[in-house]
Amino acid sequence: MNILPLFLCAAWLTVPGFAAGTGVEKAALEVSARIKEKPEGVAGIFDKSLFQHISLEKLTEVLAGVYKDNGPVSSTVLVSSAAGSGHFFLDTEKGYRVPLALSLEAGSGKISGIFFGPAYRKDSSLKDVKERLAALPGRTGLLIRRLGEKPENLEAHNEDAYFAIGSGFKLYVLGTMLKERVSWEKVYRLAAEDKSLPTGRLRDWPAGSPLTAHTLAAMMISESDNTASDALISALGRRTIEADLAALGHSDPGRLKPFLKTSDMFRLKSGTAAALEYLNLEGEEKYVYLSSLSKTPLSLEGFTKSPFGVDKIEWFASPADLCRLMAYFVQKNDAKALEILALNPGLNISRENLVYAGYKGGSEPGVLSMTWLLRNKKSDWFCLSASWNNEKDNLAQSEFTGLMQTALNALGK
Known part of the structure; x- marks a missing residue:
């Protein structure tokens, strides 16, 4: 449940016939x-x-x-x-x-x-990005917003529509840590029941390992470690996260109830029987069902490799929701949280004009989502958030990331 880098590497050159000295x-x-x-x-x-x-x-x-x-x-x-x-x-x-x-x-x-x-159009504008994103098959949404006392939308497309965001939900876990004033030095013990499936390394650590809140948050955001996020959800309490969603800028918190762990998602998407039973339940019954489902062993082999339940069993938020969440991080101005967000910038960031880049993305079959918090040399803050869902087909990740790289380059000029 994470955007994975392309395997091969490349070099960056532009002037025709430059002297190849080295x-x-x-x-x-x-x-x-x-x-x-x-x-x-x-x-x-x-x-x-x-x-x-x-x-x-x-x-x-x-x-x-x-x-x-x-x-x-x-x-x-x-x-x-x-x-x-x-x-x-x-x-x-x-x-x-x-x-x-x-x-x-x-x-x-x-x-x-x-x-x-990812390749991108060299001279494309933000408007070009919006138009090309809108032309992709399936459902797409985009918001490029200048934050501040009077926010300004630079480009928008389906910005208030709700999309599956994959591991983008982990931003709400980080936001709840700030809302609940969790000490970064607080130590938790890794519980065996919080061990999830990849991505992440913590699943291989011994049960009982001591981990600070800072370490868990850093691994959750920078490496999209699923075990780290599940451990924090257990520590905070899913009900606490749900209660804080409105304050974190989510326009319809009910869409994230129950607030799923990654292990819940793996179990629900490992077979149609469990998914259908869950979807037919109401309110509190879903919480009870998730508790009983947690006793089922996890299996990566059973997890579907094609889009399944993208519009029903997921974490849902709009691009506008995610930009309001990024604005919350700016408002709180917590140095540690901002450092954690910036550990993995996701794509190439032009440092000529952009002095800060915080990022979290998410991906799984039929789901792509990428959200940035950016600051330029003038100390203006921006949010770039985009999602692409398709319930029928897997997505062309390179095409989506190329569009996002184009947008980042345009904002970095």
């Missing part, structure tokens, strides 16, 4: 030259260690895919480099910019690590 710059040009319909000579530029993680066939397919989606590379632009690594932009003839990160193996001087970030 090994990593030359390597970036070699990669650019192999982004074509039928890449040739791929094996020769990569260190053999890379092929322990990805086959030559798959790597060639990825390079061809970059070409198919974005066109041939017209220029390779160096963003930054260090010993044996570099970040670049690959600008294409179709007007896209593809982030690339590379690392070299010291002995051979060949590429040992490569990552392509």
Whole structure:
């Protein structure tokens, strides 16, 4: 229940025919030259260690895919480099910019690590982002808002409609910690019953492990650790979270009742029988059912890999709800909470104008959601929140993240 990074890396270059003075710059040009319909000579530029993680066939397919989606590379632009690594932009003839990160193996001087970030339109505006998001299949929503005493919507599309937000719900757990004035130093013991399924590392920790509220919150937000979020929901109490939702800016708290743990979600979406029984219950009966369901062993194998219950069994919020929640974090101005939100910025953030970026996203079959809290050099605060739901088909994550990268770049100018 988290946005996962793309496996391969990429370098970031822009000026046509720049002088390739270093090994990593030359390597970036070699990669650019192999982004074509039928890449040739791929094996020769990569260190053999890379092929322990990805086959030559798959790597060639990825390079061809970059070409198919974005066109041939017209220029390779160096963003930054260090010993044996570099970040670049690959600008294409179709007007896209593809982030690339590379690392070299010291002995051979060949590429040992490569990552392509989501491509985005180089010169698109916020309006372009809204229009392209609205054209996606399924349901989409977007809000780009300047926060402050008099908030201003810069672009909006279905901003008051409710969407499944996946792990975006964890922002409400963090907000409740502030509302309830939980001490960051407070120590909790990890309970066996709070261990959930991935994402996250805490599920492998011994029961009884001592963890501070700060550690749990940091892992919940930056790594989307499901066990950390379930432990905090147990500690706070789901009823407490529900009671605080209105104060945190949610326009219809009933849509988040009962406030589900990730383990609840895994169990409910592991079979239609449990889901149907839950959906046919009313009010307090659902809480009783979740309590009894918690005794069922968790199984990742049973969790559906296709959209299921996206419009019925989920955490629901609108883009406007999530922006009001981000405004709450600005209002509380809790240094630790803001630091936690900024541990993982989600995508590439232009630091030329944006001095702060807090983020939480969520993803699962049929669900994508990404929300940022941003501050520029003028100390203006902004919220960018977007969701995409489709009850029928899995979603093109790269297309969605590319649009969000475009929006971030536009806000960072």
